[in-house]
Amino acid sequence: MAKERIVIIGANHSGIAVARNLNKSGKDFEIVMIDKGSNLGYLNCGTPFLLENTINSYKKFFYTDNESLRQEVSALYTDTNVESIDFRNKKVIFRDSKGSHRVSYDKLVLATGASQVSLGVSGNELQGIYRIKDIEDALEVKKRVESDAIKNIAIIGGGYIGVEIAAAIKKRNKNITIFDSNSQLMSSHYDDVFGEIVGKKLVEHGINVNLNEEVQSYVGKEGQISQIITDHGKHAVDMVILTMGFLPNTTLGRFHLELYTNGAYIVNEHQQTSDPDVYAVGDCSTSYSNILKELVVNFSVSDAMRGAYIAAKNIAGEPVVSNGTQLANAVRVYDTNFFSAGITVAQAERYGVPCSYVDYEEWQRPEFMLENNKIKLRLVYHQDNHRIIGAQIVSKSDQSGVLHMLSLAIQKEVTIEELQVSDFFFYPYFNQPNNFVIEAVKHANLVEEEKG
Numbered sequence: 001m002a003k004e005r006i007v008i009i010g011a012n013h014s015g016i017a018v019a020r021n022l023n024k025s026g027k028d029f030e031i032v033m034i035d036k037g038s039n040l041g042y043l044n045c046g047t048p049f050l051l052e053n054t055i056n057s058y059k060k061f062f063y064t065d066n067e068s069l070r071q072e073v074s075a076l077y078t079d080t081n082v083e084s085i086d087f088r089n090k091k092v093i094f095r096d097s098k099g100s101h102r103v104s105y106d107k108l109v110l111a112t113g114a115s116q117v118s119l120g121v122s123g124n125e126l127q128g129i130y131r132i133k134d135i136e137d138a139l140e141v142k143k144r145v146e147s148d149a150i151k152n153i154a155i156i157g158g159g160y161i162g163v164e165i166a167a168a169i170k171k172r173n174k175n176i177t178i179f180d181s182n183s184q185l186m187s188s189h190y191d192d193v194f195g196e197i198v199g200k201k202l203v204e205h206g207i208n209v210n211l212n213e214e215v216q217s218y219v220g221k222e223g224q225i226s227q228i229i230t231d232h233g234k235h236a237v238d239m240v241i242l243t244m245g246f247l248p249n250t251t252l253g254r255f256h257l258e259l260y261t262n263g264a265y266i267v268n269e270h271q272q273t274s275d276p277d278v279y280a281v282g283d284c285s286t287s288y289s290n291i292l293k294e295l296v297v298n299f300s301v302s303d304a305m306r307g308a309y310i311a312a313k314n315i316a317g318e319p320v321v322s323n324g325t326q327l328a329n330a331v332r333v334y335d336t337n338f339f340s341a342g343i344t345v346a347q348a349e350r351y352g353v354p355c356s357y358v359d360y361e362e363w364q365r366p367e368f369m370l371e372n373n374k375i376k377l378r379l380v381y382h383q384d385n386h387r388i389i390g391a392q393i394v395s396k397s398d399q400s401g402v403l404h405m406l407s408l409a410i411q412k413e414v415t416i417e418e419l420q421v422s423d424f425f426f427y428p429y430f431n432q433p434n435n436f437v438i439e440a441v442k443h444a445n446l447v448e449e450e451k452g
Contacts, residue, residue: 003030006315007092007103009082009252010111011035012042014282014304016064018109019073021312029316031073032103034094038078039135040066045301047138048168051145061135077101087256087275107277107315110253110265111308114283114299117245119156123218128225129240132165141241145169150238153177154228156215157244158185160331160338163198165243166207167334177208177237179215179230180244189329189340190392191378193359197394201333246299248284260286264297269321271311279315281307290324290411291343291389292351298325326407330400339399341407342390345380354383357390358447360440364397366428373397377440379406379416386415386448402437416441416448 006022008015011033019031039062046061070076080096091104116131118124130141144150151174155166158180166176178185184195185202199209210232218240219227228235248264250257258266258274265273265280269288273280282304286295303325313320328341348355357380365372373396380390391406393399409419420442424435 003028004106005030005032005104006107006109007032007034007105008109008111009034009092010109010113010282010284011040011069011076011078012111012113012282013301014113014308015109015111016041016069017305017308018111018279018281018312018315019069021309022316023072025312025316025318027316032075032077032105033069033073034077034080034082034092036079036081037134038066040064040069040078042135043301044132044134044138047132048164050138051142051165052168052171053142082252085252085256087253087278090277105277107279109311109315110250110273110278110280110284111282111304112249112252112284114246114248116242117247118242119215121215121217123220123225126218126220126225127223128220128238129218129242131242132161144239145172145174151175152235152237153239153241154179154235154237156180156240156242158182158209158211159188159244160186160329162243163202163333164331165241166202167205169241170205170207175208176206177210177235178202179210179213179228181212181214183212185209185211186331186338187344187346189327189344190338191344191346193378194338194340194376194392194394197336198333198338201336205334246283248297250284253278253280260295260297262297266295267307269310270314270319271307271322272314279311281311288322288324290326290413292353296325296327298327300327300329302328323411326410328403328407330403335396337393337395337398337400339393339403340391341403342380342388342410344390344392345378348380348389353389355380355389356383356444356447357381358440358444360436360443362432362436362439364395364431364436366432369428375399375436377436379437379440379444381416381444386417387413388416388419406437416444420445 006029022029041062041064043061082094084093091102116133153174155162155178158178170176184192185198213230213232217229250263265285267285271279283299287298289296326341330339359378361376364375375395378392381388426433
C-alpha cells in the first residue's frame with residue numbers, strides 16, 4: 001500500500017512543525033517540503049540581538065539546517081518557486097534550477113507565511129528603505145547600520161517590533177526616530193497608560209518618538225533616500241526601516257479557498273480550509289478569538305506552532321480541535337518587561353464589547369525583601385458577565401507565568417468573582433501573601449458591588 005503523501009509549501013516555523021509532528025505520529029507518511037528560500041527555520045525574534053551586535057553568530061537563530069531537515073522528510077526543495085496548484089487534480093506545480101516539476105498530494109499544507117507591506121507612498125523605489133522580515137533583510141540592515149555614513153535612521157511603525165529594533169540600533173549610537181500614525185506605541189496589545197511608559201523609556205535612552213505623524217512620501221538624492229515628508233514636516237534620514245503591516249501570502253489559493261477580510265485562508269478548528277484536503281497554518285491562516293467570538297489573524301510564532309500541531313494530528317487521523325487564541329504578547333524595553341493577553345480597553349470600545357477595568361500597582365515581594373520591583377496590572381472584564389477579557393502587566397521582574405495563567409483564565413472565561421477566591425501560593429522570594437492579581441480583582445468586585 002502506497003504511503004499517504006503530504007506536500008507542505010513553506011518550510012519555516014509552522015511548516016517544519018507540521019512535518020515533525022507528522023513524524024512523531026508513528027504513521028509512515030511521504031512528506032514533501034517546498035520553500036522559495038534556502039535559509040530555513042530562522043527565528044526572526046533574534047533580529048534585534050543581531051542588530052545590536054550582542055551575539056556571537058546569527059547561525060544560532062536557526063532551529064534546523066537544510067541537511068538535518070532532509071533527513072526528516074522524503075524530499076526537500078529549496079530555492080523553489082511554486083507556480084500554481086491544481087486543486088481539482090491535487091497537484092503542485094513548481095520550478096527550481098532543474099526546471100519545472102509536478103507532485104501530487106493526498107493532503108496539502110499551506111504554510112506560506114506573511115509579507116511586510118510598504119506604505120504605498122511616492123519614493124518607495126529609493127535605495128535605503130528596508131523591510132526586516134527574514135535573515136537576508138536583517139543581515140543587509142546590519143551591514144548598513146555598521147556604516148559611519150548612516151547617522152539618521154527612521155523606524156516606521158511603533159508596534160513592539162519597531163520598539164525592539166529602535167532600541168537595538170540605538171546601541172550603535174545612531175540618531176533614531178520612530179514614526180507612527182497612531183496616538184500611542186504598541187497599541188495592538190497595550191492601552192495608552194502602558195504605551196506612555198514605553199515612550200518614556202525610549203526617550204530616556206535618546207530615541208525620538210513621533211506619534212500622530214503619518215509618512216506621506218520619500219525624497220531622495222541620486223536614487224538614495226535622504227528625506228521623509230510627513231503631515232508634520234520634513235525629516236532628514238539616511239535609512240528607513242519598515243516594521244509595520246503584514247499581509248498573508250495567499251496568492252496560490254485565493255481563487256479556490258475561502259479567504260478572510262485581509263486575505264488569510266479561513267480554517268476551521270482542525271486547521272482545514274474550505275477544501276477538506278488542504279490545511280493552512282501560521283501567518284497565512286486565521287485563528288479564533290476567544291474574546292471576540294470571531295475569526296482573527298494572529299501573527300505569532302506560538303500560534304503558528306499550535307496550529308501546526310493541530311493540523312498534523314488531524315492529518316494523522318487523531319482528531320484535535322483548537323482552543324482559540326488570546327493574542328498573548330510579551331516584550332522587553334530596556335530593563336522593563338511588558339506582558340499582555342486578550343483585548344485592551346481601547347479595542348473593546350472599538351469592537352463594541354462592553355467592558356470595565358481595574359488598575360492595580362504593588363510591590364512584587366514583601367517590603368523586607370531587599371530585591372523588589374513594582375508591578376502594574378490592568379485587568380479588563382466584560383461589563384455584563386464579569387468574565388476576564390484582557391490583562392496587561394508591566395514590571396522589571398519576569399511575570400510571564402502570571403501572563404500564562406491569565407491567558408488561560410481568559411480562554412476558560414473565568415470571572416472576576418471566581419478569580420478572587422482562587423488558590424495561589426505564597427513565598428517571599430516570589431510574591432506577597434496578598435497576591436496582586438487577587439487584590440486587583442477584589443478592587444474590581446468592590447466597584448461592581450457599589451454599582452449595585
